[in-house]
Amino acid sequence: MCSDHRPAFFDRHADLLDHAVRANRTRSAWTGFAPITPPTPGQAAAFVAAYDGAPLELSGPTAGRITADELSPYTGKALNVTYSAPSAAEALDAAAAAAGALRAATAEQRVGACLEALTRIHSRGTEFAAVTSHTTGQSLGMACSGSGTNALDRGLEGLAMAWAALRRAPESVTWQATFGTTPVTLRKRYRTRPLGAALVVACASFPAWNAYPAMLVNLATGNPVLVKPHPRSVLATALAVGVLRDVLGEAGLPVDAVQLVVDTVAEPIAGQLATDPAVRIVDFTGSPAFGSWLERHCPQAVVYTETAGVNTVVLDSVGDLAATMRTLAGGLALFSGQMCTTPQNIYIPDAGVRTDAGTVSRDEVVDALRAALDELAAAPRRAAAVCGALQSEHTLDSLRVLAAEAERRGTLVRPPVAYAHPDHPGARVATPALIRVDPRRGDPLPPGEQFGPVAFLIDCADTAAAVAHATDSVRAHGAISSYLYCTDDALVDEIADAYADAGASLSVNLVSSMPMQYAAAYSDYHVTGLNPAGNATLTDESFVAGRFRLVQDRRQVAG
Secondary structure: OOHHHHHHHOHHHHHHHHHHHHHHHHOOOOOOOOOOOOOOHHHHHHHHHOOOOOEEOOOOOOOOEEEOOOEOOOOOOEOOOEEEOOOHHHHHHHHHHHHHHHHHOOHHHHHHHHHHHHHHHHHOHHHHHHHHHHHHOOOHHHHHHHHHHHHHHHHHHHHHHHHHHHOOOOOEEEEEEEEOOEEEEEEEEEEEEEOOEEEEEOOOOOHHHHHHHHHHHHHHOOOOEEEEOEOOEOHHHHHHHHHHHHHHHHOOOOHHHEEEOOOOOOOOOHHHHHOOOOEEEEEEEOOHHHHHHHHHHOOOOEEEEEOOOOOEEEEOEOOOHHHHHHHHHHHHHHHHHOOOOOOOEEEEEOOOEEEOOEEEOHHHHHHHHHHHHHHHHOOHHHHHHHHOOOOOHHHHHHHHHHHHHHHHHOOEEEOOOOOOOOOOOOOOOOOOEEEEEOHHHOOOOOOOOOOOOEEEEEEEOOHHHHHHHHHHHHHHHOOOOEEEEOOOHHHHHHHHHHHHHOOOOEEEOOOOOOOOOOOOOOOOOEOOOOEOOEOOOEOOHHHHHOOEEEEEEEEEEOO
């Protein structure tokens, strides 16, 4: 059927796949993709303008069309792109029509197509970065890294994990045993079979990083995929779907094995699709409310969620306070706090923080963090590279309300001041707000993640009280990344155990040029699945194994 295309795609990228399989096994530092050169602001604008008025047909047959409500967070201009918009029934019918040929293809054919798609997306990395920046608010640099090479590596990581899982059982064996005095010989054959149609729901601010692994692992294991982007952040995901459809067609596989399903805020389609009996797999990245709803209401499907939690920082002791506060300020400001790994609740003991130069009071710690943020905000080009822009006006509105309420209570340490973007004066921007609270006197904390650039400085009795409060928060609200600064190795081990018992990963004493939120493909497991922030892990065996099953046939033959 499509075996002629195996050498062109699978064999072309066999070395890349082998390296990824090895990296998954060793958990060492490795990347499959060269850095992507960021476009200039003018080049980025030209890339986006090229799609103005474009009709993109990325689904099965339909008369439905939607001009997406996509506005650049930098310019405020509409992207004005129209997408084919199948109904749930139309999308599922097209997926069903594609399912047989996708299932019948060999694992090499499916995986080879996915590998080719990754390399083609990488070759267009500068264009993808431009589109990503103008739909999500990421800086051009972050769009090249976090949504570029790092997202591609996450996709390859999942693909390599799927390939290893698909090869775990032999294709056939000759089985012999003796029953009484009679030898019996069976010829057994093992074949993988997919579950069925998969729905991948991407988020608005970071659509590629989680969607690439889900899309590719589903395809590799033979499940046709419906990709549902956020209605206000579509184009970057659409381009990736377009590449996949092109490659599938060239590989002799059905292009409708991957479809883009576009909806609107007013008339969402994700819930309807997710609960349809034909959908057997759901991958979701987004709000905890909808993620929990999916986990409860999709009994026919295997549901993988990554939502959000309250990421905590416990400050016990540090070597260099200024360096630590610069690192923490960068973590709070990176992509304007719109990352699922952004720290939010920062615990500072009553006695202050021990440093190599002596103990520093809580007020001095707060002043140092505020000064580090002020220094960042005062450097427009650096702030633009670090902070980017806010994807949604709603995030900015919520932040202003939160800051106004804190100011009224007298707990606002730093307002969410804008920085002067050097290329886009009208960009929707804000640098992090700081709010100081003391739960012992009844100061309120948000009941979960507060999305966007804001951190809460929490007064606490001591480190033990901080860890107890933080791990209780993990159990109640979830956490994706937790952070600790402590120079006592024995105490670090105790605290790491406490976080592990709460189902949370922990990063300790991160002070370097590496962003504290950075998660390395092939090495860092993203989300534990052991707390309310999500039930799936990128990309362990459980992320792959539930998407296919093994069937066997056996026949008796002469011994």
